[in-house]
């Protein structure tokens with residue numbers, strides 16, 4: 001049974017709409033408040049989802065007394081500041097991916113969560129969806145044997161909008177932080193922290209990575225082959241190869257199809273894993289479960305792991321010579 005959670009949404013943009021729709025199927029979830037930098041945008045969003053509290057600043061939202069948890073849905077460079085605002089006001093935080101722009105920022109957020117004894121989690125939503133949960137179960141029960149290789153890819157095609165969040169360096173655009181974080185976090189979930197890595201990225205006209213390939217190596221011999229990109233579509237497929245069997249997940253990051261288990265002799269079994277809601281409900285349910293159990297972080301998406309993923313992305317960007325204006329001229 002979930003604890004009843006009164007949610008606030010910070011930054012009513014594209015993904016905030018999906019989260020608000022996802023909450024509809026979460027037991028005990030109440031969407032109580034929305035905060036925008038503009039009161040008009042707060043009203044417009046609140047009217048659509050029948051939200052009683054409308055805040056014309058993020059500070060106002062963080063101070064709302066009848067909010068238990070805040071979903072931070074702003075662009076990446078705002079995550080650290082916005083999450084810190086909420087955590088320092090004693091509000092539990094579910095922060096969109098990537099947790100921050102770099103590991104130094106992530107450590108500041110995690111330190112604040114721990115110092116304030118407040119729950120915090122990166123909104124790595126696909127990790128909570130049924131195919132990923134089933135995969136963890138298959139690995140835990142030994143069906144795959146020892147996981148040795150992970151292939152994971154997330155590329156999509158955006159149009160040429162240089163000012164958009166996806167391509168604009170001022171918003172820490174580019175494939176790595178937008179979608180590369182998914183395969184990197186996925187490999188981390190199965191293989192842990194990489195001991196070595198290399199990647200090749202094309203830095204496009206706007207100064208951000210448009211497509212990249214990465215190879216990560218792990219203690220014990222695990223290897224992950226990953227890719228990400230924002231200017232070309234590619235199959236969004238995951239293959240997890242164990243010594244006894246392998247698993248394939250098509251359209252993996254939406255978590256809405258199921259998975260295929262392929263035995264060593266090639267026999268394959270498709271396991272349908274139907275999705276409830278639009279998928280964003282699963283991460284909200286995890287927050288509710290953790291708060292009900294009095295936990296300050298999730299075992300499925302722990303904070304130290306979010307920091308380690310940021311460290312991996314920092315190292316890849318170091319190899320590519322890629323920094324963002326917000327890092328070169330910090331406020």
Ligand SMILES: NC(=O)c1ccc[n+]([C@@H]2O[C@H](COP(=O)([O-])OP(=O)(O)OC[C@H]3O[C@@H](n4cnc5c(N)ncnc54)[C@H](OP(=O)(O)O)[C@@H]3O)[C@@H](O)[C@H]2O)c1
Pocket residue numbers: 010011012013014015016035036037038041042073074075076078096097098123125165177178
């Ligand atoms: N989980 C997923 O499937 C998924 C999918 C897409 C995106 N995301 C993540 O969600 C975050 C937001 O992405 P989005 O596509 O929803 O972004 P978006 O629509 O461009 O922006 C979200 C909202 O952030 C606020 N904001 C705060 N500072 C801003 C700034 N400097 N520039 C523009 N807007 C700013 C704006 O709301 P107000 O000004 O009204 O406050 C805006 O509506 C990103 O970190 C992204 O990685 C996750």
